[in-house]
Amino acid sequence: ILNVEQSPQSLHVQEGDSTNFTCSFPSSNFYALHWYRWETAKSPEALFVMTLNGDEKKKGRISATLNTKEGYSYLYIKGSQPEDSATYLCARNTGNQFYFGTGTSLTVIP
Amino acid sequence: NAGVTQTPKFQVLKTGQSMTLQCAQDMNHEYMSWYRQDPGMGLRLIHYSVGAGITDQGEVPNGYNVSRSTTEDFPLRLLSAAPSQTSVYFCASSYQTGTVFGYTFGSGTRLTVV
Numbered sequence: 175i176l177n178v179e180q181s182p183q184s185l186h187v188q189e190g191d192s193t194n195f196t197c198s199f200p201s202s203n204f205y206a207l208h209w210y211r212w213e214t215a216k217s218p219e220a221l222f223v224m225t226l227n228g229d230e231k232k233k234g235r236i237s238a239t240l241n242t243k244e245g246y247s248y249l250y251i252k253g254s255q256p257e258d259s260a261t262y263l264c265a266r267n268t269g270n271q272f273y274f275g276t277g278t279s280l281t282v283i284p
Numbered sequence: 285n286a287g288v289t290q291t292p293k294f295q296v297l298k299t300g301q302s303m304t305l306q307c308a309q310d311m312n313h314e315y316m317s318w319y320r321q322d323p324g325m326g327l328r329l330i331h332y333s334v335g336a337g338i339t340d341q342g343e344v345p346n347g348y349n350v351s352r353s354t355t356e357d358f359p360l361r362l363l364s365a366a367p368s369q370t371s372v373y374f375c376a377s378s379y380q381t382g383t384v385f386g387y388t389f390g391s392g393t394r395l396t397v398v
Contacts, residue, residue, distance in 0.1 A: 193359075195320075208386060217374060217389035218327075263327070271342060272387070274318070276326035 178266050180275035187254050189281050194250045197264030201245035209238055210248055210263040211242040212277065218263060222248075254282040286310050290375050290390035297365040297397045301328075305393050306361040307375030312348065315378040316358040320371040321392075326372065333358055365397045 179198045187193045199207065206225045212216040222231040223276045227242040251258055261277040291306045309316065326343035329342030332353040346376075347369060349361040362369060372394050376387040 210387075218387070219390050220386045223386050234304075265327075271329060271332065272327075273329075274319075274327040274342075276324060 178273050178275040180262075181263055183276070184279040184281070186281045186283060189256060191209060191254050191282075192250065192252045193280070194248050194255055195262065195280075197230065197247045197249070199245050199247075199264075199266045199273075201242055202270050204245075204266070205269065206267050207240055207247050208265045208267065208272070209247070212261040212263055214260075215230050219263075219279075225262060243264055246264060249278075251280070254280075256282045257284050258282050260264050286342065288375055288377050288388050288390040292371075292393060293391065294313050294394050295396070297362070297395065299365060299397060300368060301365050302361070303365065304361050304396070305362075305373055305375075305388060307358045307360065308356050309358075309377040309388070310356065311377065311379065311388065312355060313377035313379050314353065314355070316357070317342070317376050317378075317387075318348070318350065318360045319374045319376065320369075321374060322371050330373075362395075365395075365398045369395065370397045371395060 181196050197226040208223050209221040222238045224240040229240040237250045240247045250269050259282045261279045263277045265272045265274040288309045314335050318330040319327040321327050328344050330348050331350040333339045336355050338352050372392050374392050375390040
């Protein structure tokens, strides 16, 4: 089993605050790192796929960075809004298998 | 396009009963997989398939069978349900196998075994 770890497990922030959380993974045999956004009662929705060390991706107020040498990725949310409240999952794939972290649950308080 | 369709959305089974969770995708994706989601455990891979006629085990395959007779369908079978199989099940498909691909998830099946 190739462990993917996410921290913190949960996070409460005020509307307008910026926040970030971490995904850590084994750096060996790396193919790609994925971020998903998972709202309650819905299915996970893909945010980013990153493959190269130093990759940075951005989608609106959300961005992510990747360090494959040290085995971590950061997800940043700038100016959090209540609609950003969700669980953010990262996953590492090695060939044909995905390994998911347990997620960071974000609550944005209006 | 419907994407990935899972049925049923909810199911209650008695211990020892069998059932099949259905998953269908209309995107001509090669890769399909089943996950279960349990509190504090994240998503864990049960079985996956890289194409019609090809299946393989994931992290937690015990108690589950799969088959892939067509590109579109990837049913998950519980032959003799146990309370430990109470979980939320997600089917996912991907446009690509190999090194890099992204998933489209179904809406989930909430299964309770009593």
